[in-house]
Amino acid sequence: xxxxxxxxxxxxxxxxxxxxxxxxxxxxxxxxxxxxxxxxxxxxxxxxxxxxxxxxxxxxxxxxxxxxxxxxxxxxxxxxxxxxxxxxxxxxxxxxxxxxxxxxxxxxxxxxxxxxxxxxxxxxxxxxxxxxxxxxxxxxxxxxxxxxxxxxxxxxxxxxxxxxxxxxxxxxxxxxxxxxxxxxxxxxxxxxxxxxxxxxxxxxxxxxxxxxxxxxxxxxxxxxxxxxxxxxxxxxxxxxxxxxxxxxxxxxxxxxxxxxxxxxxxxxxxxxxxxxxxxxxxxxxxxxxxxx
Numbered sequence: 001x002x003x004x005x006x007x008x009x010x011x012x013x014x015x016x017x018x019x020x021x022x023x024x025x026x027x028x029x030x031x032x033x034x035x036x037x038x039x040x041x042x043x044x045x046x047x048x049x050x051x052x053x054x055x056x057x058x059x060x061x062x063x064x065x066x067x068x069x070x071x072x073x074x075x076x077x078x079x080x081x082x083x084x085x086x087x088x089x090x091x092x093x094x095x096x097x098x099x100x101x102x103x104x105x106x107x108x109x110x111x112x113x114x115x116x117x118x119x120x121x122x123x124x125x126x127x128x129x130x131x132x133x134x135x136x137x138x139x140x141x142x143x144x145x146x147x148x149x150x151x152x153x154x155x156x157x158x159x160x161x162x163x164x165x166x167x168x169x170x171x172x173x174x175x176x177x178x179x180x181x182x183x184x185x186x187x188x189x190x191x192x193x194x195x196x197x198x199x200x201x202x203x204x205x206x207x208x209x210x211x212x213x214x215x216x217x218x219x220x221x222x223x224x225x226x227x228x229x230x231x232x233x234x235x236x237x238x239x240x241x242x243x244x245x246x247x248x249x250x251x252x253x254x255x256x257x258x259x260x261x262x263x264x265x266x267x268x269x270x271x272x273x274x275x276x277x278x279x280x281x282x283x284x285x286x287x288x289x290x291x292x
Contacts, residue, residue, distance in 0.1 A: 007238040011247045014232045019254030021224045022093035023262055025085050028216050030209070031202040032085035035220065036078055037194040042221020043229065044187035047180055050230055062177035063185055070182065073170040074189025076163045082194070083160035091153025092265035097255040098137050098275055099157025104282040105130040106165040114169050123285055130281035136274025137267070179233040187225075249279055 028035055051058070063070065087096035105127050111117040138154055174182060198204070236244055256275055259265040267275060 007235040008243070008247075010231050010235040011239060011244065012250060014228050014235070015247050015250035016254055017224055017228045018251040020258060021220065022088050022097060022255050023258050024216055024220055024224070025088045026093065026263065028213055028220070030213065030217075031198070031204060032082045032089070033194055033198040033202045034204055035085050035217070036081035037191055037198055038217045039081060039221050039225050040078060040187040040190035040194065042218060043225030044184055044191065046222050046226025047184050047187070047230060050226075051180065051184075056180075058181050058184065059177055063181060066174045066177055066182075069170050069174045070185045071189055073167050073174070074186035075193045076167050076170070077186050078190030078194045079197075080160050080163040080167065081190070082197075083156050083163065087153045087156035087160060089153070090149050090156065092259050092267075093263060094256040094259035094265055094267050094271075094275070095137055095150075096153055096157045097252045097259075098278050099134070099154050100161050100164070101249075101252045101278060101282050102130060102134060102158060103161040103164040103168070104285045106161055107168060108285050110165055110169060115172065126281040126285040130278050130285075133274040133277025133279075133281065136270045137278065138274075179236075180230070183229055183233075245283060249283055252279060 025035065084096065084100055087099060090096075091099075108119065108123045108127050112119045134154075138151075171182075239247075252275075256267065260267065
């Protein structure tokens with residue numbers, strides 16, 4: 001029975017792992033650029049070792065053919081993580097995650113411009129519902145304009161969503177290359193662009209790099225990145241687009257729950273309603289997007 005549903009179980013486990021990354025980020029006292037760079041570096045090494053164990057060589061011809069989209073998406077990926085990790089610092093994990101999950105709605109708005117797709121009534125309603133949900137989650141209706149810190153966190157989460165939507169659009173232009181090769185190159189580019197960013201824009205206190213912090217960085221790099229991506233790629237080709245879309249929302253739902261239980265960051269009644277609007281609209285819109 002378990003063998004029959006092994007891909008479903010793999011996808012559920014992967015999404016659950018993704019849903020815990022905000023909690024881990026909270027306990028790593030290092031700048032977001034450092035955490036993002038280490039995540040990409042460790043994840044890249046893990047995937048390369050997996051390829052080595054399987055005696056599989058990178059498809060260099062396919063990489064050269066898609067070089068420019070890979071470079072651009074890799075750079076966006078690195079800063080996407082930086083923005084998301086920064087969002088966790090300024091607002092709750094739940095609100096940052098929900099801001100980030102506006103990405104499918106942004107795809108609805110960007111697809112007509114960059115992919116020539118038609119903005120249907122259903123997609124327009126999804127965008128409106130998600131926007132209303134974001135208003136409720138922000139707390140504006142309860143407390144008025146939030147604190148600058150809270151608003152900064154929401155804005156960073158939304159900017160991360162913009163970059164993620166751009167990555168999805170760029171990835172649609174990348175063809176004829178395996179998912180693993182594509183991800184390894186994108187991780188490598190992320191490391192390359194984040195290294196000078198960390199060097200010039202961030203201050204790293206060496207005394208903060210304790211054994212426990214190193215362990216947390218390795219967990220984020222190996223479990224949340226290398227292993228999670230490897231399992232995801234193994235399962236995603238075996239499941240329908242609708243099933244993958246449905247399982248992907250285990251990530252934000254778990255993040256919201258853990259934010260309340262572990263970090264004591266409850267959303268409130270309107271926040272929960274807003275979260276339902278965002279996730280529901282995003283799920284419907286993502287299913288529509290994947291069908292095309």
